[in-house]
Amino acid sequence: MSKKNRLWMALASLMLILVYFFPLWGISMEAPQYPEGIGMNITVNDITGKEPHDLGNINGLNHYIGMKAITPDSIPELKIMPYIFAFLIATGLMIALWGSRKWIVVWLGLFVLLAIAGLVDFYIWGYDYGHNLNPNAPIKVPGMTYQPPLIGSKQLLNINATSLPHIGFYVALISMGIASMVWWKEGKTDDGGKSEKTMNNNTRKAA
């Protein structure tokens, strides 16, 4: 792998550090009584209000329809996710150092699988919150469930909920994109990455 591509691969790994600082996903809600909106963000290890007290207020509203309170402590995935990203960063860096093109595929594959698993998990949690309602809820609308959309907007009684990826998710996508680009560019060089350990300078010239 060329030095340049190794640097790109290192960047793809290191940029995932941003995931610890920006939310992965956001759910915004609009209602007549909330002219400024209310919402929550899913981060690598937490669920927080868009404004400091939003989560408490969302739980307050949800109790009318019998939805369980959203308590980040009760969601084990939020405890695991920081390690998953740490693992991806570490292994990505190792691949950059080692310079093996075929391991990029493995890394990418794992990353994509984890991302899909994450979205499926998110959907299952959303389904659970939206369907398993307290039978003693004050507001019961026949046939109504309150699962937030996985992606996009949905009107839930007076609230229009919009669920969209946040900065952290786009960072992950760009990371995947860069890793794919490195893999693809390396594929265009004729030695198929066999001599990357010794031929760095030549490869770069050839490239």
Next chain:
Amino acid sequence: MNTIHKIIGTWALPLLVVSGVLLAGCQNGQQIGSSDDAASKVYVAPGEHDEFYGFFSGGYNGQLGIYGLPSGRHLFTVPVFSQAPVNGYGYSEETKAMLNTSHGFVPWGDAHHPELSQTNGETDGRWIFINENNTPRVARIGLDDFKTQEIIEIPNSAGNHASPFVTPNTEYISAATRFSIPMDDKDMQNMDVPIDSYKENFRGTLSFIKVSDKGKMNIDFQILMPGFDYDLSHAGKGPSDGWSFFTSYNSEEANTLLEINASKNDKDFIAAVNWKKAAEYVKQGKGTMMPGEHVRNYIDHEEGGIAKSETIEEVRVLDPRKLDGLVYFLPTPKSPHGVDVDPSGKYIVAGGKLSTVIPVHSFAKMKKAIENEEFEGEVMGVPVLNYDSILYGEVENPGLGPLHTEFDGKGNAYTTAFISSEIVKWDIEKTEVVDRINTYYSPGHLMIPGGDSQKPDGKYLVALNKITKDRYLPTGPEMFHSAQLIDISGEKMKLLLDFPTEGEPHYAQGIAAEKVIENQKRFYKLEDNGHPDAITSEKQARVERDGNEVHIYMTAIRSHFTPDNIEGVKVGDEVYFHITNLEQDWDVPHGFAIKGANNAELLIMPGETLSFKWEPQKEGVFPFYCTDFCSALHQEMQGYVRVSPKGSDVEIAYGTGQ
């Protein structure tokens, strides 16, 4: 009696003439003096905000009214000196102490003059102060939560009218006695003396309240003065910074039928006080500590939100007979009411209410006259300056009964004329009237946002009228007062809007909205709630008996109280509900009321704890409920207290949802 007839006769004629003109105007057209585009200028579209906050004193309702300008929309009322059943101010255990005085609990006040805090001569949006005339007090209202945060009583004073006008950096607030009272020379105590010993025994005081960076008020010093009536005040600015000016009337020192007996002298006085010099004297320990019992009450949400009262026994008194250069009298015609300093700080304008001219004194000339000792007499150690030495000019034909003046920052002054019911615009340098406009009817104060500061926003003027009569739909004999909004952005004044104002607004102040909006609190943070009886979750809710006191630690959140079923209360108990609103969202107050309670409801803001005292008189079950329509299930937000006979063995029991 002849004199009375003469006076009435003198004023009655112009009054009749003016009314005649107005009536004729009414018949000729519906929009008296109103310009065609007025509607668009005051129209604030739904969802839009006003450009200015207007703070209107409530007069005898003891409150402060908040209005948006230019729309005239009534936004809020802050309870200050009067108990307010609307939210429990002055009734709740937390706020009762705010109304303590050296005369005990005083549930009512007469609030006249709001005054915004200033920095560098400009309104800064931190606080607004307001005086109480009847039981002399000054209050400070925080503009972060629009609540009364502090009230200080003024000792050795009666009728705190010339108050609370600030110095350019809010170093001091003025507070002068309107009514002089007998004061013992030795200890300044009120005396049991014949009222007609006025000239011998009655004295006045001018007080200066120091304001700390955090807003805390204390009376730094008082100046002992002759027994006149001290009416209004304004601090100097720019070149005149360091001085304060107080009008006085009744230099005749009459004690009865003042309307005649105090209107005799051709000139009364403006007292010019060198407060910087006074502050130096205070630093040097000069003056005398005198008995001056007064109460200071304050409430701080960060310290638990429970009002505390302290009694201060003494006050430092400066005597102009003993300390030089403190006060000078500027002779001023004729029972002057308002005294206003223009934005440049060079001119001192008096509203000689019985005068036919507006006298304008020059600060520079005043300084020079002091230097050259151009005195024409002395009253109680106070030198009287020569009128001609200090006068800058006289504004001719300013209307009848000039009272108050404000400024637009563009070289113009605007003065209300009470008797001729108009506002007169005049050029300060030229002392010439340039425009006039009718008001409906009889304006007292007027207000231009920042109009008494160094940086006026000379766009709008509000006339605060004393007579309403036919301006609005009739509401029987008693009605709100009338205000008019006038466009002063152009050469000619234009009437834009008529709007009713609550109580009896005297003075008002205005400020650009953006200076206030940025510091707004939306709710109190639960984690910062330092109230000793606060609980921060439903798990902590409980009922405790301590002798015949029962303390109920309760929470309110949409849409239930915890606990909402309480038993074990007995006739003769003192029951305290300590209710914490657990909400942490904007505009979700909860209310509390219980059947037969002998006080008012509570209105508890999110994150706040308030306490309600209830002394049940009869056995039975008593409902309580949330008084503020908080949510879709607000009507379900209710509970019961079971009251058993005295000596019953019903145990304390409580819960919600069991």
